[in-house]
Amino acid sequence: MARKHILHMLTPLRQMSPFDVNMALDAGFDAVIPYVDVSLGDVTGLVQDAIFSRPPDAGVDTGIFIGGKDVSLALDMFDAAKKAMVPPFQVSVFADPAGSFTTAAAMVAKVEKALEQHSGRGLKGTAVAIFGATGVVGFCTAVIAAREGAEVTIVGHDGLERVEKIAAEIRDRFGVGVTPADGSTDAGKTAIVQASEVVLSAAKAGVQVISKAHLQGAGRLLVGADVNAVPPAGIEGLAVNANGDPIDATAAVGIGPLAIGNVKYKVEYGLFKKMIEADKTVTFDFQDAFTLARQFAK
Known part of the structure; x- marks a missing residue:
């Protein structure tokens, strides 16, 4: 039996x-x-x-x-x-606390694929700004992207205090550096977006953190991604089903929450499946989730 x-x-x-x-x-x-x-x-x-x-x-x-x-x-x-x-x-x-490891892995993998397909480059050396970085998904996204060589900025919607603590924890726990930034004002957000090649929204569902006004003049922007499927979008003009589609008011392409969620679902399911089918015991964290997400990102 x-x-x-x-x-x-x-x-x-x-x-x-x-x-x-x-x-x-x-x-x-x-x-x-x-x-x-x-x-x-x-x-x-x-x-x-x-x-x-x-x-x-x-x-x-x-x-x-x-x-x-x-x-x-x-x-x-x-x-x-x-x-x-x-x-x-x-x-x-x-x-996989709150699905954050698998969701962050899916977001970074989809962004990496979009960069390759539309700009012929990868994450290494790319300026990435993460809005909603004080949450679980934003935290994990910052770590994964920084480990892949991205120049990561974590944005605090309520000032610098919390993101400075997160940056210190990421440095101490994972040995990678991320830069805290104050995104509590429209002027601050606009400056961050204009300095970025990738902007990621990992804020609470139903909260728009980046408007079209913030995107105007973002000439360096290549990719935007959002994990929020509850209206309004975290990035204005980014459709929930976007999968490398243009973002309004920019020359960048967008990755919407449904495209990210599809990969996230496959990754969590896949890691559970790997646990069941393994010939010896295994341990999986966010890095293993990212490795698998890369296989599913298209």
């Missing part, structure tokens, strides 16, 4: 995301068990309960998923889960 594929889903929130539960079950897990209100200190005990309850050769059929809405906490929980292993007792671990 074949062993069951079991996924234990940990979140520090009061509820596990139904999106992630559905995705895991559709990918083929036989059982998905949510654990809520999980603290960092709880992770070791939960993981070791999971690894010691099955023989070592069943570790590949057991997975830990880490959710929530805090990137830093999720990464700490991810590290704690890996450290809790006692070889040969090990299980697979996948972190």
Whole structure:
């Protein structure tokens, strides 16, 4: 009788995301068990309960998923889960808080493809500005883009304080540099957009952060992308289904939330599938998500 594929889903929130539960079950897990209100200190005990309850050769059929809405906490929980292993007792671990790892991976992969197709260049040395950088998707997008050699600016809608802290955390945790910028005024936004070759909107759903007025005179702009599918668009003039289409009032092309979401869906589903089909235990974070996203970006 074949062993069951079991996924234990940990979140520090009061509820596990139904999106992630559905995705895991559709990918083929036989059982998905949510654990809520999980603290960092709880992770070791939960993981070791999971690894010691099955023989070592069943570790590949057991997975830990880490959710929530805090990137830093999720990464700490991810590290704690890996450290809790006692070889040969090990299980697979996948972190994707609020879908941020897979969404950020999809956004950067789609932008990279658009740059290649429309401008004949990649991310390295490209000036990238991220609006909504204090959120989970913006944070991960900044890290992925910076690791690929982009010159990343993270924009604070409420001033510099929060984005300066995020820039410091990215530097300390990942060893890459990003530049904080004040986007609290229209003049500040316009200056940032005009200095950028790529602008990314990762702000809250239903919030327009970049208007056509901000885009006027953005002669360097090559690509704009937005993850917000709730009207109004995060970037005015960028259609939800844009996939390399021109952005109004610019010479740039746009990537809309539906094009990004299509890749994000495939990446999360694909990583769950890889957990199930692996011959040995695996661990997946945002970098693994980006590697897979590149395969799906068209």
